Amino acid sequence: MTTYLFPDKSEWGEIVKRPTFDNSQLRDLVSGLLQQIREGGDRVLKELEAKFDHCELQDLQVSEAEFEEARKEIDAELANAIDNASRNISRFHSAQSFSGVKVETQPGVVCWQKSVPIDRVGLYVPGGTAPLFSTVLMLAIPAKIAGCGEIVLCTPPNAQGKVNPAILYAATVAGVTKVYKVGGVQAIGAMAYGSESVPKVYKIFGPGNQFVQMAKQLVSLRDVAIDMPAGPSEVCVVADAEANPAYVASDFLSQAEHGADSQAILITDSEDLAKRFEQVMAEQLEKLHRQELTRKSLEHSKVIVLHTQDEVMELVNEYAPEHLILNTRNYLNLAEQVRNAGSVFLGPYSPESAGDYASGTNHTLPTNGYAKAYNGVNLDSYMRKITFQELTAAGLRSLGPVIEEMAQAEQLDAHKNAVTVRLKNL
Amino acid sequence: MTTYLFPDKSEWGEIVKRPTFDNSQLRDLVSGLLQQIREGGDRVLKELEAKFDHCELQDLQVSEAEFEEARKEIDAELANAIDNASRNISRFHSAQSFSGVKVETQPGVVCWQKSVPIDRVGLYVPGGTAPLFSTVLMLAIPAKIAGCGEIVLCTPPNAQGKVNPAILYAATVAGVTKVYKVGGVQAIGAMAYGSESVPKVYKIFGPGNQFVQMAKQLVSLRDVAIDMPAGPSEVCVVADAEANPAYVASDFLSQAEHGADSQAILITDSEDLAKRFEQVMAEQLEKLHRQELTRKSLEHSKVIVLHTQDEVMELVNEYAPEHLILNTRNYLNLAEQVRNAGSVFLGPYSPESAGDYASGTNHTLPTNGYAKAYNGVNLDSYMRKITFQELTAAGLRSLGPVIEEMAQAEQLDAHKNAVTVRLKNL
Numbered sequence: 007m008t009t010y011l012f013p014d015k016s017e018w019g020e021i022v023k024r025p026t027f028d029n030s031q032l033r034d035l036v037s038g039l040l041q042q043i044r045e046g047g048d049r050v051l052k053e054l055e056a057k058f059d060h061c062e063l064q065d066l067q068v069s070e071a072e073f074e075e076a077r078k079e080i081d082a083e084l085a086n087a088i089d090n091a092s093r094n095i096s097r098f099h100s101a102q103s104f105s106g107v108k109v110e111t112q113p114g115v116v117c118w119q120k121s122v123p124i125d126r127v128g129l130y131v132p133g134g135t136a137p138l139f140s141t142v143l144m145l146a147i148p149a150k151i152a153g154c155g156e157i158v159l160c161t162p163p164n165a166q167g168k169v170n171p172a173i174l175y176a177a178t179v180a181g182v183t184k185v186y187k188v189g190g191v192q193a194i195g196a197m198a199y200g201s202e203s204v205p206k207v208y209k210i211f212g213p214g215n216q217f218v219q220m221a222k223q224l225v226s227l228r229d230v231a232i233d234m235p236a237g238p239s240e241v242c243v244v245a246d247a248e249a250n251p252a253y254v255a256s257d258f259l260s261q262a263e264h265g266a267d268s269q270a271i272l273i274t275d276s277e278d279l280a281k282r283f284e285q286v287m288a289e290q291l292e293k294l295h296r297q298e299l300t301r302k303s304l305e306h307s308k309v310i311v312l313h314t315q316d317e318v319m320e321l322v323n324e325y326a327p328e329h330l331i332l333n334t335r336n337y338l339n340l341a342e343q344v345r346n347a348g349s350v351f352l353g354p355y356s357p358e359s360a361g362d363y364a365s366g367t368n369h370t371l372p373t374n375g376y377a378k379a380y381n382g383v384n385l386d387s388y389m390r391k392i393t394f395q396e397l398t399a400a401g402l403r404s405l406g407p408v409i410e411e412m413a414q415a416e417q418l419d420a421h422k423n424a425v426t427v428r429l430k431n432l
Numbered sequence: 433m434t435t436y437l438f439p440d441k442s443e444w445g446e447i448v449k450r451p452t453f454d455n456s457q458l459r460d461l462v463s464g465l466l467q468q469i470r471e472g473g474d475r476v477l478k479e480l481e482a483k484f485d486h487c488e489l490q491d492l493q494v495s496e497a498e499f500e501e502a503r504k505e506i507d508a509e510l511a512n513a514i515d516n517a518s519r520n521i522s523r524f525h526s527a528q529s530f531s532g533v534k535v536e537t538q539p540g541v542v543c544w545q546k547s548v549p550i551d552r553v554g555l556y557v558p559g560g561t562a563p564l565f566s567t568v569l570m571l572a573i574p575a576k577i578a579g580c581g582e583i584v585l586c587t588p589p590n591a592q593g594k595v596n597p598a599i600l601y602a603a604t605v606a607g608v609t610k611v612y613k614v615g616g617v618q619a620i621g622a623m624a625y626g627s628e629s630v631p632k633v634y635k636i637f638g639p640g641n642q643f644v645q646m647a648k649q650l651v652s653l654r655d656v657a658i659d660m661p662a663g664p665s666e667v668c669v670v671a672d673a674e675a676n677p678a679y680v681a682s683d684f685l686s687q688a689e690h691g692a693d694s695q696a697i698l699i700t701d702s703e704d705l706a707k708r709f710e711q712v713m714a715e716q717l718e719k720l721h722r723q724e725l726t727r728k729s730l731e732h733s734k735v736i737v738l739h740t741q742d743e744v745m746e747l748v749n750e751y752a753p754e755h756l757i758l759n760t761r762n763y764l765n766l767a768e769q770v771r772n773a774g775s776v777f778l779g780p781y782s783p784e785s786a787g788d789y790a791s792g793t794n795h796t797l798p799t800n801g802y803a804k805a806y807n808g809v810n811l812d813s814y815m816r817k818i819t820f821q822e823l824t825a826a827g828l829r830s831l832g833p834v835i836e837e838m839a840q841a842e843q844l845d846a847h848k849n850a851v852t853v854r855l856k857n858l
Binding site for chain 1: 519524528538551563635656676682780782786791794803810823833835837839846851857
């Protein structure tokens with residue numbers, strides 16, 4: 007961890023830099039796999055599952071019997087928690103629905119937007135040491151609310167060819183029935199091109215390691231849309247002298263445990279808080295299970311002490327964090343100054359883990375400074391706003407000459423003529 | 433032009449295929465130019481302007497005196513037309529503003545979205561034979577309404593180092609003051625990386641040739657966001673037996689004149705209309721200036737006759753056109769069936785050129801079937817929806833155990849602990 011005491015503004019550019027990971031050497035490898043999947047379909051998917059997930063699969067699709075089994079196997083307490091989180095996520099995303107208004111821009115010229123769901127979407131849920139069932143909820147619930155016709159979910163199976171029951175339970179709760187045992191680059195290729203088993207989709211959502219991210223980037227150049235580019239997860243905690251250092255430390259560590267490449271930064275106007283935080287954090291760290299990983303991540307974490315809260319917020323906006331926690335007395339005032347962030351957690355009782363799991367907001371958020379241009383996944387991500395316009399004869403009579411004038415100046419004859427032939431007839 | 437009479441559904445996949453243009457061989461060339469721009473800044477930009485736009489530039493930025501000159505030079509009729517179009521575009525995009533509602537997902541847990549403008553955006557307006565001042569309006573007006581802090585516009589100068597007065601007038605009307613004489617790959621590189629003159633932006637908008645599109649794709653992999661992937665422009669006209677064939681032909685041709693690679697298709701349930709259309713189109717074509725170009729484009733245009741309007745709309749949704757004109761008696765019913773399209777023009781008096789210029793809708797739209805996953809540029813394109821959440825102590829007390837349960841099941845200790853340390857204190 008590096009501590010910066012009152013750094014000069016000229017140093018800020020360096021401070022907000024993310025650890026960079028050059029993944030260009032993955033390009034050829036991933037591109038080759040995608041080509042194989044495109045050509046070989048299910049056969050190649052099964053071969054690659056055997057190679058990377060060490061399992062022999064007969065069917066790629068999860069059967070009804072497997073869903074049934076998962077419902078029996080899942081712990082009742084966990085099922086209740088998933089139900090509760092699911093209700094909150096559903097409430098928040100339902101409130102995001104859009105209804106366009108008809109605008110008469112001038113007499114007889116009426117324009118409007120209509121929000122229409124994407125017909126086919128694909129969701130990727132990574133495997134790894136723990137089953138990320140929360141990601142199932144975050145990706146599938148808004149897809150269902152949007153009304154997407156086909157929702158496909160891919161996730162890697164274990165060596166016995168099984169998908170974790172919590173994943174299947176979460177899929178059931180979210181209303182997703184088409185789940186496929188395909189992981190990594192295979193999953194992205196399968197959903198981008200389609201195979202005998204896996205339907206082709208128009209947009210792919212979800213996190214993943216650098217292979218998955220490269221695959222998403224490559225298919226997004228031509229074949230499908232993706233939710234957003236991604237990088238390692240990160241949190242920025244803003245705290246003042248009154249913040250409880252134990253809360254700050256716990257938020258910091260909950261980010262750091264994500265992986266060796268995730269980043270936590272604390273920005274404060276209180277040198278004293280920074281000191282107390284470091285002490286408490288060391289104590290909390292001792293009690294955690296993922297200590298080694300967490301320590302690795304802490305190596306590139308930062309504590310920055312600045313003179314004023316205005317400076318603090320300026321640096322926050324330069325950094326553009328995925329998660330921003332404002333744990334200060336006047337957090338509502340600071341919230342007004344947020345220009346660049348993915349999701350913001352306000353006050354002492356809003357830890358990042360609330361939004362990661364259960365409060366209702368989405369946890370699929372822009373990392374790596376992308377919050378300057380992207381937002382997180384929300385209901386809009388599953389829809390498109392199609393524009394409509396209807397001109398009456400009178401509308402065209404008054405607007406027509408404007409169109410003709412402009413088309414002529416752009417030397418687009420036929421564009422002008424499309425108006426002229428109509429005006430002649432009126 | 434190819435005519436398909438009642439094609440079998442098995443042929444539809446072939447019919448909706450776009451002419452493909454492999455631009456992968458451009459990658460190295462464009463990538464090399466971008467690297468030069470990144471390293472050399474203004475010096476390289478000027479060298480490339482001399483090479484590609486044949487002009488020697490002292491300053492890249494358009495001066496106040498040049499703006500003044502443009503205001504004097506522009507034709508009064510054209511200025512009035514631009515003013516009128518600008519008012520309509522402004523009205524329609526202003527009506528798209530969003531205000532998030534606070535949602536109490538469960539007692540003491542409040543979540544909301546806030547729409548915040550992107551700080552810095554870059555607009556690209558291509559040169560070519562005609563000055564595309566309409567694109568200035570379409571890209572700059574919503575940026576201004578959104579409240580983007582810095583709006584940068586790049587456009588290639590002519591051989592005398594001047595920007596067309598209509599472009600500068602449109603920029604003035606839209607409220608854009610930072611205009612740079614930089615075109616093509618240079619413009620995309622300048623806005624993606626910044627140079628001594630041109631500010632770096634976070635998102636780049638605008639059309640362009642295949643070099644520009646490749647440059648946008650390359651910079652979007654790492655450095656900035658872009659509006660959407662792009663391909664040649666296209667229209668799909670749906671007409672029935674009652675449609676005026678002269679209107680249909682004029683809309684068809686106004687798309688075809690865009691360029692040799694643009695595509696127009698007519699889908700109808702009336703064989704008779706299809707015949708009358710072909711005859712009228714041949715007559716209209718004779719009178720156009722851009723005949724050669726238009727004929728080239730017509731080579732890959734298509735007329736498809738189907739049995740029923742339901743089939744017609746099914747094929748429309750498979751094709752997912754950038755522009756869709758519904759010129760039928762029951763056009764409002766058909767409009768309800770549109771699932772995939774960029775912008776839809778309803779009835780006999782709504783030619784595509786209305787939306788291209790002046791009705792108020794945006795003309796920056798998804799081509800190449802991308803309408804299945806993307807929408808056109810709108811006010812949202814210039815903003816991000818940041819989520820906020822605030823839990824009260826009581827809120828965390830009731831939601832906390834849910835978070836703890838889920839974090840534990842995902843084996844994320846520190847996530848759980850961020851709740852536990854707070855609950856202990858309550």
